[in-house]
Amino acid sequence: MSKKFVIVGAGLCGTLLALRLAQRGYEVDVFERRPDMRKADISAGRSINLALSDRGLLALERVGLKNDILPLTIPMLGREIHTISGETHSMPYSGRENEWINSISRGGLNKLLLDKAEETGRIRLHFETECIQADFDRSTIQIQHLRSKTPSFMDAEVVFGTDGSASAIRQAMLQASARLRFDFSITYLTTGYKELEIPAGPDNAFQLKKNALHIWPRKGFMMIALPNLDGSFTVTLFLPMEGDISFKALKEDQDIHNFMQEYFPDMIPMMPDFMEDFTSNPTSSLGTVKCFPWQVGGKFLLLGDAAHAVVPFYGQGMNASFEDVGALDRLIDVYDGDWQMILPAFERERKPNADAIADLAVENESEMRAATADPVFQLKRRIELHLEQNYPDYFSKYSMVTFREDLSYHEAMVKGRKQDDFLMQVARQAGQFEKVNIEDVIQTIQTLM
Amino acid sequence: MSKKFVIVGAGLCGTLLALRLAQRGYEVDVFERRPDMRKADISAGRSINLALSDRGLLALERVGLKNDILPLTIPMLGREIHTISGETHSMPYSGRENEWINSISRGGLNKLLLDKAEETGRIRLHFETECIQADFDRSTIQIQHLRSKTPSFMDAEVVFGTDGSASAIRQAMLQASARLRFDFSITYLTTGYKELEIPAGPDNAFQLKKNALHIWPRKGFMMIALPNLDGSFTVTLFLPMEGDISFKALKEDQDIHNFMQEYFPDMIPMMPDFMEDFTSNPTSSLGTVKCFPWQVGGKFLLLGDAAHAVVPFYGQGMNASFEDVGALDRLIDVYDGDWQMILPAFERERKPNADAIADLAVENESEMRAATADPVFQLKRRIELHLEQNYPDYFSKYSMVTFREDLSYHEAMVKGRKQDDFLMQVARQAGQFEKVNIEDVIQTIQTLM
Numbered sequence: 001m002s003k004k005f006v007i008v009g010a011g012l013c014g015t016l017l018a019l020r021l022a023q024r025g026y027e028v029d030v031f032e033r034r035p036d037m038r039k040a041d042i043s044a045g046r047s048i049n050l051a052l053s054d055r056g057l058l059a060l061e062r063v064g065l066k067n068d069i070l071p072l073t074i075p076m077l078g079r080e081i082h083t084i085s086g087e088t089h090s091m092p093y094s095g096r097e098n099e100w101i102n103s104i105s106r107g108g109l110n111k112l113l114l115d116k117a118e119e120t121g122r123i124r125l126h127f128e129t130e131c132i133q134a135d136f137d138r139s140t141i142q143i144q145h146l147r148s149k150t151p152s153f154m155d156a157e158v159v160f161g162t163d164g165s166a167s168a169i170r171q172a173m174l175q176a177s178a179r180l181r182f183d184f185s186i187t188y189l190t191t192g193y194k195e196l197e198i199p200a201g202p203d204n205a206f207q208l209k210k211n212a213l214h215i216w217p218r219k220g221f222m223m224i225a226l227p228n229l230d231g232s233f234t235v236t237l238f239l240p241m242e243g244d245i246s247f248k249a250l251k252e253d254q255d256i257h258n259f260m261q262e263y264f265p266d267m268i269p270m271m272p273d274f275m276e277d278f279t280s281n282p283t284s285s286l287g288t289v290k291c292f293p294w295q296v297g298g299k300f301l302l303l304g305d306a307a308h309a310v311v312p313f314y315g316q317g318m319n320a321s322f323e324d325v326g327a328l329d330r331l332i333d334v335y336d337g338d339w340q341m342i343l344p345a346f347e348r349e350r351k352p353n354a355d356a357i358a359d360l361a362v363e364n365e366s367e368m369r370a371a372t373a374d375p376v377f378q379l380k381r382r383i384e385l386h387l388e389q390n391y392p393d394y395f396s397k398y399s400m401v402t403f404r405e406d407l408s409y410h411e412a413m414v415k416g417r418k419q420d421d422f423l424m425q426v427a428r429q430a431g432q433f434e435k436v437n438i439e440d441v442i443q444t445i446q447t448l449m
Numbered sequence: 450m451s452k453k454f455v456i457v458g459a460g461l462c463g464t465l466l467a468l469r470l471a472q473r474g475y476e477v478d479v480f481e482r483r484p485d486m487r488k489a490d491i492s493a494g495r496s497i498n499l500a501l502s503d504r505g506l507l508a509l510e511r512v513g514l515k516n517d518i519l520p521l522t523i524p525m526l527g528r529e530i531h532t533i534s535g536e537t538h539s540m541p542y543s544g545r546e547n548e549w550i551n552s553i554s555r556g557g558l559n560k561l562l563l564d565k566a567e568e569t570g571r572i573r574l575h576f577e578t579e580c581i582q583a584d585f586d587r588s589t590i591q592i593q594h595l596r597s598k599t600p601s602f603m604d605a606e607v608v609f610g611t612d613g614s615a616s617a618i619r620q621a622m623l624q625a626s627a628r629l630r631f632d633f634s635i636t637y638l639t640t641g642y643k644e645l646e647i648p649a650g651p652d653n654a655f656q657l658k659k660n661a662l663h664i665w666p667r668k669g670f671m672m673i674a675l676p677n678l679d680g681s682f683t684v685t686l687f688l689p690m691e692g693d694i695s696f697k698a699l700k701e702d703q704d705i706h707n708f709m710q711e712y713f714p715d716m717i718p719m720m721p722d723f724m725e726d727f728t729s730n731p732t733s734s735l736g737t738v739k740c741f742p743w744q745v746g747g748k749f750l751l752l753g754d755a756a757h758a759v760v761p762f763y764g765q766g767m768n769a770s771f772e773d774v775g776a777l778d779r780l781i782d783v784y785d786g787d788w789q790m791i792l793p794a795f796e797r798e799r800k801p802n803a804d805a806i807a808d809l810a811v812e813n814e815s816e817m818r819a820a821t822a823d824p825v826f827q828l829k830r831r832i833e834l835h836l837e838q839n840y841p842d843y844f845s846k847y848s849m850v851t852f853r854e855d856l857s858y859h860e861a862m863v864k865g866r867k868q869d870d871f872l873m874q875v876a877r878q879a880g881q882f883e884k885v886n887i888e889d890v891i892q893t894i895q896t897l898m
Contacts, residue, residue: 018682174688177635177736178637178733178736179639179732179734181639181690181734181736182635182637183634183635183636183637184633184634184635185632185634185635185636186623186626186631186632186633186634187632187634188626188627188630188632190630190632241630284627285627285628285630287626287627288629
């Protein structure tokens, strides 16, 4: 078994896939446009962290890395809500003790995966090399080193496009869309984002509660913060791109200062460099990419963000990509390595789940920036926590999506929405926790499901 | 008033727009990738005709061309349905005498528009010249003659992208999508199409009824035919691309012959060259393009298929594009030539209408290939004809879309769907025309609307 496989993109998804294929004995060439992040400092001051949860951990377990990775994570047990007057309250992610999500550095995780991939001895990593063309008839791609500019052709058993939300492989499929009948959509939110930072305090102390995802919900916009191992927090401001209160409206230093003073006064003392960060860090947009098919002729396959870029509000982007790798791995067994069967089965299985998490992530944006500040929603979450603490079979939508790797995203979405509609109705009618008839609620839910 | 305007694409929409702008006194440069169709034979045997109806005619009237164009048309008074056993029956498009649609040659109409545009003396037509880049910051485009390959930059007051369903201007907007927050989708039907021909009979006689749009509905697929001035009919086979009965399944001559023999036996004697046409003519896919915004900074605007490519099943593609030009023309007056106001107003007004006709066209595919053969649908159409003949205020959905240029597509869709649901229910319950209480029906509809 020494067939040659090509992976375009050595991000999180591509590197995990390479590692798994190598563990199975395949020979893999990986092409990555950026330099080797283990040697060059390409993050350039942008420290990005991600939420790693059960679906992602399960895929890491399949490659035997779960225990290497857990020390890189910071558990976040719940949302820590910061009101405008500076009060805080905690909203645990689950009523069960063993359910939380984990903050992890994208760069740290990616570097570890690259090391482990290289250690297999079956993976050749080619950095600063981009894919400039794909030929779907001949099953070849054309690659080119960024500096030498000498193009060459690669022929492979299968080409995997794990080159992220601006995928070159997907771009080639879009160019051939009429022939492939390749459906494609990209949809932007009116909200954009900018990364800021709360640095560590003296002795690398965390300036906020360490084990939480912090949210400053302000209805039309919000700030969030995730902890890093070095005591800092990566802060993200989500704000409309245009309108009265928007990135566009924040032009002068004074506007920015007034905005912070009015809506996030408690953050100012913790962020001595916020003005510099605000003006020098980029403002980025948030788009959802959907497409289909993901494969061409059993020879090309899109996975991860290349197939389904989602907005970040469910903290599931990386987890969905890792789950892709796990699903593919399972299907290699099911179809005994027959790629003509594996690729179509993969897109059939994963497409409804990718669509589900994409839609859930868009919906969760308004939940985070507005609903977390709404008393009815807070009561609904309190009922759910009570149910999760007392009825082991009860799982909230959030828990089904985040902690139930045995349920597909699609199933979690369908069940979770039904449950949410009912519980919001209960919370609205009851008005306060003491008036909720928990027995009735759990029985109705059991009937609903 | 001698500002310079650039139009990319000299198809139907671009040429009509150029003509109108020139009539208003603007200077216009038009760039077209193909050669001048008045000199080169670029149709290469593919004679394509289109359905011209009231919305398109209204826009042609605005430029004073309605009377030049009517002689190029063949009125189609209704659908002529051909059953598998060779029977035919007529389904008029309307119960009113003055409502029909018109078959017209795309090439003939386009050539006339090019002549009229040139006659204004204010339009420079540049053929075999493509747009290779658009710079949305500087409001310039880069163009290049296909042979000389010398690129040059064009600076304009406004750049109009009327370059069709594969628009280069739209492609440039998609490349800058994250910055422009440019939403885009392309969606293909499972059905594809192939053009065939019924040639004229002896003495240029029409081999089928001249003044009709012919349909051979076969549930999962269909054949249609539109009359040409020379006595021929342009025939289109709409068939799934894949599956048991599909283009993919029709590989050998014998398969094609058996397929025609089984489903379209009455057509074979009229189409002596069908086998040659079938194997040499291309099989094409059918896609819907939606996007937004259509304009950038009051400087770039997409119109026609570039902004909203639709499938052909409502016969409204060209009409929607011409209506775009009429709407823009009206807004130039409303905003007194202030393009910073005109372009945003245009996209606000036209986007919901473009979405409506796109969705109606997709729905009409199944109406044509399946419902026209369904007794309940036929009864519903009979009730509608009766209503249109006896109640001047009653308009079917088809009539509202096709003959009511005073109603927007969106309004026609919303009202028409409501009416259709009700009338299908009436037809299903009544079973036969004699059992329908027409007075009740018209009263309910008046209440519904």
